Amino acid sequence: MSPSSREPPVALRASSAVSAADGMSALCAESFVVGCAVGAVLPDGLTPQEQALLVGQFAALTPENCMKPVSIQPAPGRYDFAEPDALVAFAEQHGMAVNAHCLVWHQQTPDWSFSGDGVRERLVDHIRTVVGRYAGRVATWDVVNEAVAEPGEGLRESPWLAALGPEYLEIAFHAARAADPGAVLYYNDYNIERPAKRERTLRLLRGLLERGVPVQGVGIQGHWVLDQLPFADLEAAIEAYGGLGLEVSLTEVDLDVIDRPDCGADVAVHREYHLDQDLYAEGCPPEILARQAEQYGRLVRILADHADTVARLSFWGLHDGVSWLNDWPGKRTNHPLLFDRACRAKPAMDAIARALQR
Numbered sequence: 001m002s003p004s005s006r007e008p009p010v011a012l013r014a015s016s017a018v019s020a021a022d023g024m025s026a027l028c029a030e031s032f033v034v035g036c037a038v039g040a041v042l043p044d045g046l047t048p049q050e051q052a053l054l055v056g057q058f059a060a061l062t063p064e065n066c067m068k069p070v071s072i073q074p075a076p077g078r079y080d081f082a083e084p085d086a087l088v089a090f091a092e093q094h095g096m097a098v099n100a101h102c103l104v105w106h107q108q109t110p111d112w113s114f115s116g117d118g119v120r121e122r123l124v125d126h127i128r129t130v131v132g133r134y135a136g137r138v139a140t141w142d143v144v145n146e147a148v149a150e151p152g153e154g155l156r157e158s159p160w161l162a163a164l165g166p167e168y169l170e171i172a173f174h175a176a177r178a179a180d181p182g183a184v185l186y187y188n189d190y191n192i193e194r195p196a197k198r199e200r201t202l203r204l205l206r207g208l209l210e211r212g213v214p215v216q217g218v219g220i221q222g223h224w225v226l227d228q229l230p231f232a233d234l235e236a237a238i239e240a241y242g243g244l245g246l247e248v249s250l251t252e253v254d255l256d257v258i259d260r261p262d263c264g265a266d267v268a269v270h271r272e273y274h275l276d277q278d279l280y281a282e283g284c285p286p287e288i289l290a291r292q293a294e295q296y297g298r299l300v301r302i303l304a305d306h307a308d309t310v311a312r313l314s315f316w317g318l319h320d321g322v323s324w325l326n327d328w329p330g331k332r333t334n335h336p337l338l339f340d341r342a343c344r345a346k347p348a349m350d351a352i353a354r355a356l357q358r
């Protein structure tokens with residue numbers, strides 16, 4: 001079993017007869033940790049009902065935004081730790097792990113970070129300060145997010161690449177390792193289960209490992225669209241990354257019920273939806289929920305079948321009402337997660353329970 005899945009909280013360890021009523025974490029606890037991204041300020045940004053759902057269903061937390069560069073260091077040398085401190089404290093209070101996200105990204109990062117002199121020093125300083133503050137309290141860090149090109153070859157042409165060259169990745173991983181010897185360090189990206197980007201990512205990771213860079217995990221984001229889940233690619237990717245000796249986590253899973261051609265999970269994409277395109281404003285039709293359930297079941301089955309490599313499955317949001325997919329790539333009513341707007345389990349929960357019994 002991989003490092004970050006070694007210690008699921010005792011209360012969440014599964015017995016063999018676990019049902020959907022026991023909650024998502026209990027269902028999967030024999031195989032991997034189940035986590036959830038939270039965008040609200042904890043604890044008061046959640047209603048008591050949402051808090052109960054979060055604590056009852058999940059064993060790990062990812063900060064949806066508050067640890068990103070622009071949030072945690074909005075101006076040079078001015079750090080804002082209030083929200084991340086509260087999130088880490090909440091997780092500890094409830095026996096949940098923290099999967100921190102993220103240190104180096106081309107999005108949600110102030111322009112001053114990668115312009116002018118001293119880019120490398122500022123990057124190392126950011127990582128030392130942020131990772132150091134939570135050292136020993138964070139299970140995993142997404143050290144670098146979305147560095148691989150798509151489309152294109154090699155690395156994404158990001159401001160980090162322009163400022164520091166390809167070396168920026170190893171600078172970041174070494175700085176993170178120095179600041180917290182115990183956190184499991186991740187490379188995180190979207191579409192890296194798909195063959196072309198998978199090959200580019202494998203090449204990158206192999207190179208890093210050969211040079212002794214302390215990358216230990218691969219985060220496959222998993223922002224997928226209903227009926228387009230790449231099951232076979234995903235299995236091949238888990239096996240390929242696992243073959244490098246890395247643990248694999250599904251770090252940001254959701255299953256969009258509205259097609260969004262050609263945008264992957266690129267947060268820079270914006271679309272205008274007209275009101276008549278808000279297909280499911282009045283609720284999600286049962287046949288769509290049934291397909292979503294079946295596909296979530298298949299997904300979890302695949303992950304459980306690869307439990308020796310898969311450390312964690314994290315959903316990108318607590319329930320449909322707070323999903324980023326209501327706003328990205330444009331505004332419409334979405335239903336991508338396991339729980340509906342009233343915090344009720346959707347059909348996916350039963351499908352997952354059934355899939356795990358097989």
Ligand code: XIL
Nearest residue numbers: 039064065145221223252265267324
């Ligand atoms: C998203 C958040 O969910 C939104 O609230 C924010 O406005 C934009 O970023 N890939 C990632 C995440 O790695 O950080 C993104 O989160 C979703 C895509």
